[in-house]
Amino acid sequence: MDQTAHPFTVLLLIPTGIGAAIGGYAGDGLPVARAMAQVAECLITHPNVLNGAQLYWPLANALYVEGYGLDQFAAGQWSLRPRRHNRLGLLLDQGIETELMWRQLQAASACQATLGLTISAHEVTDAPVEVQLQMATSGATWGRVVNPDTLLRGAEKLLRRGDVDALAVVTRFPDLSCGAALTAYRHGHGVDPVAGAEAVISHLIVREFQIPCAHAPALSPLPLDPQISARAAAEELGYTFLPSVLVGLSRAPQFVSGPPQSGDITAAHVDAVVVPAGACGGPAVIHLSQSTPILSVRDNVTRMEASAPALGIPTLEVGSYLEALGVLAAWRAGVNPLTLGSGVPSLGR
Amino acid sequence: MTIHFIEAEIDLHSAPLSLNQKVEEVLADHGEPLRWALTRVDSQTQTVHLEAVVTTP
Numbered sequence A: 001m002d003q004t005a006h007p008f009t010v011l012l013l014i015p016t017g018i019g020a021a022i023g024g025y026a027g028d029g030l031p032v033a034r035a036m037a038q039v040a041e042c043l044i045t046h047p048n049v050l051n052g053a054q055l056y057w058p059l060a061n062a063l064y065v066e067g068y069g070l071d072q073f074a075a076g077q078w079s080l081r082p083r084r085h086n087r088l089g090l091l092l093d094q095g096i097e098t099e100l101m102w103r104q105l106q107a108a109s110a111c112q113a114t115l116g117l118t119i120s121a122h123e124v125t126d127a128p129v130e131v132q133l134q135m136a137t138s139g140a141t142w143g144r145v146v147n148p149d150t151l152l153r154g155a156e157k158l159l160r161r162g163d164v165d166a167l168a169v170v171t172r173f174p175d176l177s178c179g180a181a182l183t184a185y186r187h188g189h190g191v192d193p194v195a196g197a198e199a200v201i202s203h204l205i206v207r208e209f210q211i212p213c214a215h216a217p218a219l220s221p222l223p224l225d226p227q228i229s230a231r232a233a234a235e236e237l238g239y240t241f242l243p244s245v246l247v248g249l250s251r252a253p254q255f256v257s258g259p260p261q262s263g264d265i266t267a268a269h270v271d272a273v274v275v276p277a278g279a280c281g282g283p284a285v286i287h288l289s290q291s292t293p294i295l296s297v298r299d300n301v302t303r304m305e306a307s308a309p310a311l312g313i314p315t316l317e318v319g320s321y322l323e324a325l326g327v328l329a330a331w332r333a334g335v336n337p338l339t340l341g342s343g344v345p346s347l348g349r
Numbered sequence B: 001m002t003i004h005f006i007e008a009e010i011d012l013h014s015a016p017l018s019l020n021q022k023v024e025e026v027l028a029d030h031g032e033p034l035r036w037a038l039t040r041v042d043s044q045t046q047t048v049h050l051e052a053v054v055t056t057p
Helices: A030-039 A067-074 A098-115 A148-160 A180-186 A195-209 A230-236 A242-250 A283-288 A321-333 B016-028
Strands: A009-012 A042-045 A062-064 A079-081 A087-092 A118-124 A131-135 A141-145 A166-172 A213-218 A254-256 A270-276 A294-297 A316-318 B002-011 B032-042 B047-056
Touching: A009 A030, A030 A042, A030 A321, A067 A079, A067 A195, A067 A254, A067 A283, A067 B032, A087 A098, A087 A148, A087 A242, A098 A118, A098 A166, A098 A213, A098 A242, A118 A148, A131 A195, A141 A195, A141 B002, A148 A166, A148 A195, A166 A195, A166 A242, A180 A230, A195 A213, A195 B032, A195 B047, A213 A242, A270 A283, A270 A321, A283 B016, A283 B032, A294 A321, A316 A321, B002 B016, B016 B032, B016 B047
Parallel strands: A009 A042, A009 A270, A042 A062, A087 A118, A087 A166, A166 A213, A270 A294, A294 A316
Antiparallel strands: A079 A254, A131 A141, B002 B047, B032 B047
């Protein structure tokens, strides 16, 4: 493919629920995305990077792509069709108590009136979803959804209306107000205890319906804690985690499984993948590693221990996202990053 | 539908492309894949630890 015929496209990955030092908290990967969106002409990333609960930052050249959809995109199964405006459906868990339910609806109403989003309809599931939070051997979090079918029935009902292009899902999660895991997370050195379960829920919807989807948990407000980490502070600001989800979904690209049309973005368009150095074991990186330069970032320590060299994946490892930005700028200019240092070897005979 | 969490060890003897195929083979015995990652590499045994979420009807 002619690499100059399409916008310089970067895929930024910070998997959710793996305790990433940067981006593993409350949208704290957003500054990385903002800076990277200035270097890339098109930035593809996922809700974990762009969602800061009440906080978000609209990036005109960033594509908000749910994780399951991202994996299918990287595997060459789906393309991305950019959208100017999605009509949203809001699916709410029957298990959310009345007052907290009203908080979700008011957050959605605020996003309509203040941000100009379109929320076509909302539905309540026909049974409580029931989520159980768990942790894997690696230290990554995940979750068991007791009633996944009620989510799928509710989603189908919304989509049958014909005026919903993307789905926001809000599920009642267990309150962990006194747990050590939650305290560690709020203090900036733990793994997000709800993130893995959230991924399961949105993946279910995307796999079934091939539609943009993102999840916000419904949780009781937490007591004030003066030790809150700045990285986790965005989740302490309000009653819901919904605004950033709705903003992201409002312009999320649609997924296309048939032949791509002009303007659709395929895996072949990706010029670089940026990933934490120890988290190279995800399907997107493994699929793209055969065709696309991988930039791994050492600074962004996670609970994963799957480095590119150990997996046999070719990569350029950099120390920080700041360094990654420099490499991306060089690649975009068609410059070999190694020539930007003083020790450029001469060719010998 | 039921959601299951799977952990397994996979031999690491080939290029990444066949790693995907090996993961898919392992997961196919358990259900339809929803999310997975290779989380740890044991360089001594040349195996990689797989954590995955799958669904069954």
